[in-house]
Amino acid sequence: MANNNENSPQKEELVKVEAEKEVIESSATQSESTESGAKKKKSSGNGLLWFVVIILFLAVIGMAGAGYWYYMQQQSASADSANTQQSNTAKLNNIERERSDILASLEDVSRTNKALQDTVDELKSENEKLSLQAESTLQQLNNMEGRRPADWLIAEADYLVRMAGRKLWLENDVRTAILLLVNADKRLKSLADPSVLPVRANLAEDIQTLQQLNPVSQSSVALALTGMIAQIDKLPLDTFEKPEDANAEDTTLSESADDWQDNLAKVWRSLVNDFLTVKTIEGPVEPVLSLEAQFLAKEQLRLQLMHAQTAALQGDAGLYSQSLQYAQTLLIEKYDTEKSQVTGFVDALQNLIATDISRPIPTELASQKPLERLLDSRVKQVFGQGASAL
Numbered sequence: 001m002a003n004n005n006e007n008s009p010q011k012e013e014l015v016k017v018e019a020e021k022e023v024i025e026s027s028a029t030q031s032e033s034t035e036s037g038a039k040k041k042k043s044s045g046n047g048l049l050w051f052v053v054i055i056l057f058l059a060v061i062g063m064a065g066a067g068y069w070y071y072m073q074q075q076s077a078s079a080d081s082a083n084t085q086q087s088n089t090a091k092l093n094n095i096e097r098e099r100s101d102i103l104a105s106l107e108d109v110s111r112t113n114k115a116l117q118d119t120v121d122e123l124k125s126e127n128e129k130l131s132l133q134a135e136s137t138l139q140q141l142n143n144m145e146g147r148r149p150a151d152w153l154i155a156e157a158d159y160l161v162r163m164a165g166r167k168l169w170l171e172n173d174v175r176t177a178i179l180l181l182v183n184a185d186k187r188l189k190s191l192a193d194p195s196v197l198p199v200r201a202n203l204a205e206d207i208q209t210l211q212q213l214n215p216v217s218q219s220s221v222a223l224a225l226t227g228m229i230a231q232i233d234k235l236p237l238d239t240f241e242k243p244e245d246a247n248a249e250d251t252t253l254s255e256s257a258d259d260w261q262d263n264l265a266k267v268w269r270s271l272v273n274d275f276l277t278v279k280t281i282e283g284p285v286e287p288v289l290s291l292e293a294q295f296l297a298k299e300q301l302r303l304q305l306m307h308a309q310t311a312a313l314q315g316d317a318g319l320y321s322q323s324l325q326y327a328q329t330l331l332i333e334k335y336d337t338e339k340s341q342v343t344g345f346v347d348a349l350q351n352l353i354a355t356d357i358s359r360p361i362p363t364e365l366a367s368q369k370p371l372e373r374l375l376d377s378r379v380k381q382v383f384g385q386g387a388s389a390l
Contacts, residue, residue, distance in 0.1 A: 153187045154196070158375050160184035161203075161368050168210070168361060172218065172315070178210050181367075199374055202367035209366075213359050218312050221357055225309040228348060232302050235345060238336045239289045289334075297334040301327055308352070317358040324353045 164180035167173040185203045188196045289297070304327035311320035328349045335342045 153191055154371070154375050154378050157184040157187040157199075158371050160187065161365060161371055164206075165365055165368065168365075172359070172361065174210050174213055174359070174361070175217075178207055181207050181210070181365075184367075184371075196374065199367060199370045202365075202370050206362075206365045206367050209362060213361070216355055216357055216359075218315060218357055218359070221312040221352065221355060222309045224348075224352065225305050225312065228345065229302055229305050229309075231341075231345065232298055232305075235298075235331075235342055236336045236339050237289060237294050237297060237334060239294070297330065301330045301334075304330065312357050315357060315359055317356065320357055321353060324349055328353070 160180045161184050164177040164184070167180065168177040181203055185200055185207070188200050188203070304323045308320050308323035308327070311317075311323060328346060331337070331342060331346050331349070335345075337343065337346070
């Protein structure tokens, strides 16, 4: 019984152990089953998660692409809009410049039109004035028909008097001045008008005054001096000349062959005489002029005659007379007065010295101013307006 009792607790322990084993096994199986179920649940949950993640990633990529595409479209649209705006702005600026140019051109055209209008108005005004002056001139000409056409002779006489003054004062041509004054008096005489008699009296006074002037032509005197200057080089100077020996032997050779002895003697004597010659000449010792002194004497005479020529053209009687007297002194001292050329030259100088070249030309003509007044009263008052119109 004791064994049974002792076996019973062991059995109970074995039962308990077995029970615990079973519980442990069952729990292990349950835990395994639960773990496997959990593993199955976990694997199915991970796959779904990955699917959702992939879907979300693709959606994000799609949204990013769509956003980028939208951004690029916006940028392109903005660039196109900016380009279009710049193009429109440039067109507007060009249009504005063209408008400004057109306005400036219109202003220039307006100013040009205004200037042309002013010019046309001025031309119209001048045309009207010219028309009035032409009508007035025609009326004056019509009024003068048949009245006194010979008054033009007064203008001709005035012109002739003016020309006479120019010939007298500019050219010292008294003869031509007298002829012009005579012609002017003839023009006035042909008028047969007693009112011009005072002017004719003044013309007669001028003619008489010019006729009383020295009639010697200054140009003729100057030409005479020119001819004398050309003859200076031909005048013989008063120089020493070797006298001829009257006792000199004739050394001319004969052409005859029979006179060979005489010819030989003549040649010998000429050779001997060329080496040494001694002769005795009685007479006063005369100085010999060198070539320089001869040239100086001729140039001095020429210079004095040129001075006299200039003085004759200028009417300077003092210088004219002084130059000719000095030239005459040079002729007497330096030239051979025994020669006919020098004697004739001295006589010509003496005649020129005796010639009076002074000519006091009047400074004005007595008929010039009265003739101008007559011309103003007869012609210019009548034709003055018509001449100004022309």
